[in-house]
Amino acid sequence: MDTLVPADDLRAFGTRVLESLGVPADDAALVSDSLVVAELWGHPSHGMLRLPWYVERLRTGRIEPVTRLTVLNDTGALVSVDGNSGVGQVVTARAMDLAVERAKAHGIGAVGVRNSNHFGTAAYFTRRAAAAGCAAILTTNGSPAMAPWGGMDKAVGANPWSLAAPDGQGDVAVLDIANTGVARGKIYAAAEKGVPIPQGWALDAAGHPTTDAAVALDGGVVLPMSGHKGYAISFMMDVFSGVLTGSSFGRDVGGPWQPDAHSGAGHLAIAIDISAFGPLAAFDERMSALIGQVKDARRAPGAGEILYPGELENRNLAAARGIGLPEKTRQDLQALADACGVTTGW
Numbered sequence: 001m002d003t004l005v006p007a008d009d010l011r012a013f014g015t016r017v018l019e020s021l022g023v024p025a026d027d028a029a030l031v032s033d034s035l036v037v038a039e040l041w042g043h044p045s046h047g048m049l050r051l052p053w054y055v056e057r058l059r060t061g062r063i064e065p066v067t068r069l070t071v072l073n074d075t076g077a078l079v080s081v082d083g084n085s086g087v088g089q090v091v092t093a094r095a096m097d098l099a100v101e102r103a104k105a106h107g108i109g110a111v112g113v114r115n116s117n118h119f120g121t122a123a124y125f126t127r128r129a130a131a132a133g134c135a136a137i138l139t140t141n142g143s144p145a146m147a148p149w150g151g152m153d154k155a156v157g158a159n160p161w162s163l164a165a166p167d168g169q170g171d172v173a174v175l176d177i178a179n180t181g182v183a184r185g186k187i188y189a190a191a192e193k194g195v196p197i198p199q200g201w202a203l204d205a206a207g208h209p210t211t212d213a214a215v216a217l218d219g220g221v222v223l224p225m226s227g228h229k230g231y232a233i234s235f236m237m238d239v240f241s242g243v244l245t246g247s248s249f250g251r252d253v254g255g256p257w258q259p260d261a262h263s264g265a266g267h268l269a270i271a272i273d274i275s276a277f278g279p280l281a282a283f284d285e286r287m288s289a290l291i292g293q294v295k296d297a298r299r300a301p302g303a304g305e306i307l308y309p310g311e312l313e314n315r316n317l318a319a320a321r322g323i324g325l326p327e328k329t330r331q332d333l334q335a336l337a338d339a340c341g342v343t344t345g346w
Contacts, residue, residue, distance in 0.1 A: 002324030005346045010323055011036045013344055014051055020340040021058045022065035027090045034089045034120045040320040041313040045185030046121045049192055049329050052336050056259040063087055063117050069094055077106040081113055088117035092267055096125045099271035100132045107276035113267040114247035118256035122162035123176035129271045130172045133280055135165040137270040141241040143255035145184050145222045149231040152207045154221050157253060158184055159237035168287030174310035179234035180222040187213050192328045242266040
């Protein structure tokens with residue numbers, strides 16, 4: 001049975017754990033909030049189960065607790081920065097905020113990031129830009145998760161990407177997807193709960209389909225979404241995130257669950273000032289009209305309500321008050337609390 005923990009308690013706990021490892025208070029709060037918000041959205045695969053991973057990487061020095069960005073090139077609308085192996089969420093928040101700042105000055109802002117770390121959910125940052133009146137794009141690469149189309153060896157990351165814009169109704173329309181058929185974190189979440197994964201999610205090390213999450217993670221590969229299309233999109237996300245920015249790419253990117261691997265993750269954050277195209281109010285009206293057209297579509301037999309991208313997460317965030325922690329996650333967090341000299345409160 002899951003243990004229900006108030007969201008604010010979990011935020012405070014995560015913040016205290018990270019502070020105990022030298023992460024500044026504001027940065028620790030940002031990282032903890034990103035994990036808790038993922039839980040509230042309904043995506044525990046990117047939630048608190050990842051906190052112990054980050055802690056181990058902080059302990060080995062693969063994540064620098066104090067994040068310092070170095071500007072490598074600045075043309076005004078385009079900036080290139082080195083994250084110097086800082087905390088991924090902090091690096092990305094600063095990069096997206098800088099992209100928004102430049103968009104307000106030039107109409108568009110693009111920030112290329114090299115030498116970062118895993119940043120959690122991409123939507124956490126594109127939503128941040130949308131709330132500032134921008135349309136936003138964020139790409140990243142990650143450690144190899146899938147084989148190239150027709151191959152059996154991991155060579156391409158899930159390499160998620162997100163697009164977001166105001167929904168015209170006081171919230172955000174947002175896409176956040178990995179290019180695998182399912183985010184690898186969902187396989188980790190299944191392993192945490194000890195439940196099988198659906199057929200079609202992964203292959204084992206011998207290239208055979210598996211429903212065993214542990215087998216999929218032990219030398220297996222995650223399958224791409226939409227067959228060869230998912231592989232091709234993921235490849236191009238690595239081009240934009242790693243090759244273009246000067247960061248690591250392909251097999252040279254380390255994963256957040258690897259305590260002593262250099263990450264080298266690269267990101268590309270783009271913000272477009274909506275008001276540069278016309279009044280924000282006009283954009284809101286047009287967005288509302290688009291959403292209305294989608295929702296007015298006839299429903300297929302047996303289908304429920306039609307939702308626009310991000311609407312489900314908007315509702316979950318507004319309604320949720322507590323987070324259900326699987327027993328293994330609770331135990332891992334308790335062990336983390338004991339090791340860091342932090343109390344849990346649950």
